[in-house]
Amino acid sequence: MRSAIERYNKTKEEHQLGSPTSEVKFWQREATILRQKLQNLQENHRQMMGEELSGLGVNDLQNLESQLEMSLRGVRVKKDQILMNEIQELNRKGNLIHQENVELYKKVNLIHQENMDLYKKV
Numbered sequence: 001m002r003s004a005i006e007r008y009n010k011t012k013e014e015h016q017l018g019s020p021t022s023e024v025k026f027w028q029r030e031a032t033i034l035r036q037k038l039q040n041l042q043e044n045h046r047q048m049m050g051e052e053l054s055g056l057g058v059n060d061l062q063n064l065e066s067q068l069e070m071s072l073r074g075v076r077v078k079k080d081q082i083l084m085n086e087i088q089e090l091n092r093k094g095n096l097i098h099q100e101n102v103e104l105y106k107k108v109n110l111i112h113q114e115n116m117d118l119y120k121k122v
Contacts, residue, residue: 004034 007030046052047064048071056064 004030 043052047056048068053061053064
């Protein structure tokens with residue numbers, strides 16, 4: 001997409017003094033190129049989804065399998081990172097809760113001790 005915009009800007013500068021016919025021809029070529037790219041992307045997507053594989057040879061299928069394995073590896077790495085981050089966050093929260101519990105336990109024991117001291121005086 002970025003390359004199409006760059007080509008547009010470049011051609012726009014070149015064609016500002018050019019004829020409308022040449023500009024129309026340029027945009028027709030550009031539309032054809034973009035349609036072909038879209039068609040290629042859609043075909044690749046279908047193949048990645050396991051569709052329309054009948055026309056592929058063994059080498060093409062092996063390449064597709066390699067691409068899928070690399071993609072899957074990337075997904076697994078990202079998932080592992082997210083899970084590790086969640087585990088670290090849960091451990092941090094667990095430690096904070098544990099510290100709060102220790103502090104509350106100390107307060108309860110202190111209050112209990114003060115109450116015991118009051119009963120002894122009475």
